[in-house]
Amino acid sequence: MTTTTLDTPSAKPLLDWYDRHHRDLPWRVSPGMAACGVHADPYRVWLSEVMLQQTTVQAVKPYFEKFLQRWPEVTDLAAAENDEVMAAWAGLGYYARARNLKKCAEVVAKEHGAVFPDTEEGLKSLPGIGDYTAAAVAAIAFNRQAAVMDGNVERVISRLYAIEAPLPGAKPLMKEKVALMTPAARPGDFAQAMMDLGATICTPKRPACSLCPFRGTCQALKLSDPELFPVKAAKKEKPVRHGAAFIAVTAEGEILLRRRGESGLLGGMTEVPTTAWTSRLDGETSVTAAPFDAAWQASGTVTHVFTHFELRLSIWRAAIARALDTNDGWWEPVTNLEAQALPTVMKKAIAAAIPLAFKTSRA
Template identity: 55%
Template sequence: MTSLAAELLDWYDRHARALPWRVGPRERARGTRPDPYRVWLSEIMLQQTTVQAVKPYFDAFTARWPDVSALANEDEAEVMKAWAGLGYYSRARNLKACAEAVARDHDGRFPDTEEALRALPGIGPYTAAAIAAIAFDRPAAVVDGNVERVMTRLRAMETPLPDAKPQIREETTALVPTHRPGDFAQAMMDLGATICSPRKPACALCPWITPCAGRAAGIAETLPRKAPKKAKPTRHGMAFVVERADGAVLLRRRPPKGLLGGMSEPPVSAWGEGVAKDDLAAVPSELDAMGLDWRRVSADVRHTFTHFHLELAVWHARAPLEAEAPDGCWWSGANALSGEALPTVMRKAVEAGTRR
């Protein structure tokens, strides 16, 4: 084991974060092994999402589906409902597919190698390395955003991301110990999350203060360097919120593939950079026969996705109590709306359309 790895593990033994999916260093030393299911679930949820946002979802998922077989046997619509609000919804679809594959092809047990893990739905190189290291103590290089920041500062790498990624992985791999690689992976994450922060890193508290080349050069806070981001385009669209006399709202399900696939929504128009927001010719065909009187809500709904901004004009109409839901739609009662698989942008649209 290198001295750097030993120093980091010593720091981790004293300062490891307590996280609901983690087996801490003291518990590991007493022989408690991490549950691969909980490690996998947390790593999928943590993709592009903060620890604080993930905690309540993780607790809810593990309470409802305590193991991978329970999740595999659940209806996909229920999983999507439980995921609503966490974002990046392809993760939820892959989560269900992966659980089914583990239950069907691996007797309910996650494989313990990076190669076998990468063959499962929704598990890429990073997630495979994280599960292999944390759950099975395989010596794998686990490189997330926190680790990228730590390594570029430790080695004073001035090559901008993403071009620096191969060097970061090479340098990280060289540090991974054969003893306690899972703890080492989590220690690297904790160091980046708590000490080596993006702004004003707490260098005085860092176990690597002496060997950190970025600190010695006075450039630590400027690292990692990043290539300029392309400006995001803004797309427009229309959301049509139909409210029945008893407060129920008309919903439909989005196609299973693509953005927000399989989630619920009020009927919407197509989205695009040239789409008009006041053209009622864009009313979805399933609403035509309802004979509704539309009014535009004053405030548009705005939401930002990874690659574009979206502005939705919200239109509202009232329907009589006896109105039947068109094919492919259903009425969701006021008490049921909170449990629907509505992504954040669609929940915003419903709230805007039904606000008094």
């Protein structure tokens, strides 16, 4: 329940703040351009927003530049090979985003004449575009008065109105508040301003309230403590899973790789052979589960934290004379690993067995 009946604050102070303090990001056009009828390219906005889902601006920047240079328009991405897209996405995480990105590009290219829908409803019907991304693209690229709400906006709104109801249940209430605040003029700048505010001023810890354009109206600042908002439901503890990974290398410098299934964890990505990842540390995590008979040598343990569990992989290494026939998978030159769709956990596993497998930035 809400503890306040704050009147809807004006968007004006926030837009004024944004005009002075906005961050210059690769997918943005300068603020105020919207007032002149110039908006960011829908393809770039969409690409950036999908990459930014649950991902920091800093992590996205190099991937955005790489994708835009390699696939400058949606038709280029639609025509790309799936494996190339997955390899380019490797390391960014949440790989269903990459699969849906490719599907979405194909739908836009083939069914919409390479033109993105310009409404929230039309955008949301596309793969990988949900409530947030549909509203963001509609507002930023098409100047639609759409209510954009991400984690930053949730935090700003929860503090501005001192909303005590916990997330995620309070989300509809918060979205009502955002919708009432969103202006007909410059809705895209307003959305980006709210997100910039949450990222730079209204931060989770130690917010810089003295610099905030809403410091005069924020109910949490006035009546309580902004750091206490938003209220969130308690989270579960992460279980630990165990497994073994096998790095086989031939005398010619080839490593055995496999393709993971198309759905689920790390779906469609490349891996080294591993056992199943189980809750118990037992025989399945040992060398007895190796893909073939060889002089397997223990090469330490790799720990990797996923969203909902922690994985501890026992690493086994074998040097063999030549490539063996295998039921699934292929032998890839170690010198070509950079071009593979290897998620971070698999790069860690390979690096544990072959320290020089990946170039380090160290001189």
